Structures are given as C-alpha cells and as structure tokens.
Amino acid sequence: MRGRYEFPPERQTDLQRARRLEWVVTAFNVAIALIIYLAMGSSQAMKAAWVEDMLAFVPPIAFLVSLRFLDREPTEEYPYGFHRAVSIAFLAGAVALTIFGLYILVDSLVGLVRQERPTMGLAVVFGHEVWSGWIMLGALLISAIPPFVFGRLELPLANRLHDKTLKADAEMNRANWMTASAAMAGIVGVSLGWWWADAAAGALISLDIVRDGMTNLSRVVKDLVDRQPTTVHGRASGVPAKIEKAVGGLDWVERVAVRLREEGHVFTGEVFVLPADSRLGPERIREATETARQVDWKVHDLVVTLLPRERGGAQGS
Amino acid sequence: MLDARLRARAIALGLTALVAASCDELPRDASGTLDRVRGGVLRVGATESPPWIVRAAEGASGPEAKLVEAFASELGARVEWQWGPGEEHLEALERRELDLVAAGLTRRSMWKHRVGLSRPWVKSGTREGVLATPPGENRFLVALDRYVERHRSAAVTATGGAR
Numbered sequence: 001m002r003g004r005y006e007f008p009p010e011r012q013t014d015l016q017r018a019r020r021l022e023w024v025v026t027a028f029n030v031a032i033a034l035i036i037y038l039a040m041g042s043s044q045a046m047k048a049a050w051v052e053d054m055l056a057f058v059p060p061i062a063f064l065v066s067l068r069f070l071d072r073e074p075t076e077e078y079p080y081g082f083h084r085a086v087s088i089a090f091l092a093g094a095v096a097l098t099i100f101g102l103y104i105l106v107d108s109l110v111g112l113v114r115q116e117r118p119t120m121g122l123a124v125v126f127g128h129e130v131w132s133g134w135i136m137l138g139a140l141l142i143s144a145i146p147p148f149v150f151g152r153l154e155l156p157l158a159n160r161l162h163d164k165t166l167k168a169d170a171e172m173n174r175a176n177w178m179t180a181s182a183a184m185a186g187i188v189g190v191s192l193g194w195w196w197a198d199a200a201a202g203a204l205i206s207l208d209i210v211r212d213g214m215t216n217l218s219r220v221v222k223d224l225v226d227r228q229p230t231t232v233h234g235r236a237s238g239v240p241a242k243i244e245k246a247v248g249g250l251d252w253v254e255r256v257a258v259r260l261r262e263e264g265h266v267f268t269g270e271v272f273v274l275p276a277d278s279r280l281g282p283e284r285i286r287e288a289t290e291t292a293r294q295v296d297w298k299v300h301d302l303v304v305t306l307l308p309r310e311r312g313g314a315q316g317s
Numbered sequence: 318m319l320d321a322r323l324r325a326r327a328i329a330l331g332l333t334a335l336v337a338a339s340c341d342e343l344p345r346d347a348s349g350t351l352d353r354v355r356g357g358v359l360r361v362g363a364t365e366s367p368p369w370i371v372r373a374a375e376g377a378s379g380p381e382a383k384l385v386e387a388f389a390s391e392l393g394a395r396v397e398w399q400w401g402p403g404e405e406h407l408e409a410l411e412r413r414e415l416d417l418v419a420a421g422l423t424r425r426s427m428w429k430h431r432v433g434l435s436r437p438w439v440k441s442g443t444r445e446g447v448l449a450t451p452p453g454e455n456r457f458l459v460a461l462d463r464y465v466e467r468h469r470s471a472a473v474t475a476t477g478g479a480r
Contacts, residue, residue: 116452117453118453119432120455190344
C-alpha cells in the first residue's frame, strides 16, 4: 500500500539543510534584486541582471513549496500521494531557467542590432566623484558571489536527495553568477569605448544558459511521461536492473521483470514475478517487496505481482 | 631580501600608478566626442525654454546657455548653436549629429534611456535641470558631469539673477 513517505534518517539532515539553504537563497535574491535595482543604469546587461534576479526567485520557491507536499499521506482524492509535486517544481524551475536565458539572448541581440550604446555618467558617492560604471562593477561583483557559493552548496544536496528542483536551482545560480561576470566584462568593455561589449558578452553567456534550460525542460517532460528513472544528471539510474537482479536471486523466483517510473524524489512501479512454484502466496510477495526496497532508498511504492504459471510450461511475462 | 622587498614596492607603486592612470583614461568615448570637441567646435542643439535658455541676438542667453558656453571654453571649444524643436535635436543627438542638447530638459525626461543625461546643473524645487549628451560617449559625459558638479552653486545663483 502507499504509505506516508519518509526520507531515510541519514537524508533527513540533508533535507533540513536544503530547506534552510533555499530560505537563505530566497533572502539573498531579495537583497540582490534591491541592490541591482538601486544601482541600475542604462547598461543592457544590468537590466538583464535584474530580470534574471526576478526569475531566480522561481526555483528556490518552487522547491520550498514542493517540500510542503512531500510528507503528506495519500488521500482518497489523491490515492497516489503528492510526490509529483517535486516534478512540478522541477518543471517550474526549468521553465524559469529557459525563459531567463532566452530573455538575455533576445535583449542582447536587440541591443546589438539597434546599436544601443550604454551611457553612464558620473556618480557622487560620499563626496567622491566616480564613474557610475565602476560602481556597477562593484555591485555586480557582490551580486555574483552568493550565487557562486549557493550553487556549490546545492549540488551535493541535490545528488543525495535526488532532488532535480534543487539541481535546477544550482544551475540557475550558475547562470546568475555567469551573467554577472558577463555584465562585468561588458562594463569594462564599455569603459574602453566598445559600446557593443556589454550586449555581446550577454548574448554569449545566454547561449549557455538557454542550453541548460532546454536540457532541464526536456528532462522534466520525459520524467512526466514516465520514462525510466534517471539521476539528477539525466543518466539512467540503473535501479530497475538492480531490482531484477536482487529479486531474481531469491530461490523461489524463476523470472522477474521490473517497470519503474520517477515521481519526484521516489521511484514507483511494478515487479512481475514468475515463481518456480505456483502455490506460493502472500508471504512471498512481502519478501520480494522488501528485497526490492532494500536496493535503493528511492524505491518507495512497489506493487509485486505473481504471474500464474501456464500449463505445459509456457511462460507469461 | 631587501632586493625582493624593493621590487615588490616598485611593482605595487607601478600598479597603483597604472590604476590611477587608467582611472584617468577611462571611461573612453565610443566615438571620441571629447577629443574631437576639445579645441574644436561644440555642436549644441538649443531649444528656447525660458528662463533657462533663450535665443539672443548673438547666440543664447540664460543660465543654461551660460553653462554651455563656460563648459565649451574650458575645453577650448567654440559653441555652434543650432536652434530648433527639442525632439528633433534629441533625435539628431542620438545619431551623434550633435554633441549636446540644451533645451530645459529635466532628469525625468523620457529620453533618459536613449541619450546620456548629465547630472543636474540646477535644482529648483523638485525640478532638476540637465543637459543631454550623445549615447555611448561616456568620457564626454563624465567631463560634463565633473564640470556641472563644480559649478552647480554658481548656476543656481545665475538662475536667481535671471529671474
């Protein structure tokens, strides 16, 4: 039966850390959006950096929302539980990442085609006259550091928790600091009199981000049409084969076939077992279920079916 | 040891000098407006906007006109006044056919994303008067801003005189 799902004890601390981290990420996003907004000039990459910050809100918030559904028990209305909430959060994150990349790409290309020339004058800071470009350079540098750190903290957690939303946020943070770096290069270029430097740097970086976003989008769509489970890096998990091997190793099992799908953090599906002796009953089903679940903590909700032996030795599957 | 320390100091000094020099050199203009204007001609698009700038028998009068003349003379440049509607001037400025627009513009101008706006040279109430520069000419804009910063109080006094 589908019960309430709980992470194994050693993942619980990871989960708590991830939750805390994503709150911190959200708080920083708010702070940085404010800083950029206050320092924003007519620089193309600067505007992009701000829109980017708004989009960067999406993955961590989607993650936090999905956590609220994680440990809910299945109900009569939702008999399969709420694990898919995690996939939906991943979808939201992937869409945000893609739009983010496309926005910067289009924005930069428009700037190049229309030959928009970033114009920045003097700023007066505590009585000192400074070109506002240098101030933006400082603001961008500050804004680039937290995403750089966050991304590095999120990746191992995403791996251990098998959380693709967290992985998407790590990629969003990567996109974030890379864009900030591009904007910094752009401002240095503008200071050298290269009006196109800002837009060119933005366009270049955006290609990388769009590719990231598209990869994630394609993964989440495939997950939602129930392809076989994959790791957060998009490779086959290998769990179905391991289950086949483990259950196939039981002495009463003649043949076994496994079919799994991914529902957020967990893998669910069916195990079809052809027993050596057709008189075997419920005790065997329990044994097969437990054997399968020991293969991987993500295996949550398996239905084990014993197939009838056909007369004359012919085998069904 | 002493040698190494001396060398380190020399490098530090050299780097500081380089940074200081580059801060003086940068930002550059995308199309070299400041270098061209210096000792040459400052093409100013002017629009009558009393009391700030008014067309006179020879050139222009009013505090905004005086500021432009003074800025030009600091650059050793001669002002070439071109009178016409503000909109046309700003479009010409965007195409870099003018170097400056003096038309009683304020910081709130809708053109702030298309051309460069100087720091306010006059503040009266909430109104902050600015001059407009060609897009991408950051060195020229910074030079104007520095001039404006140094002469703002004078400009305000001149405004009082104009009224």
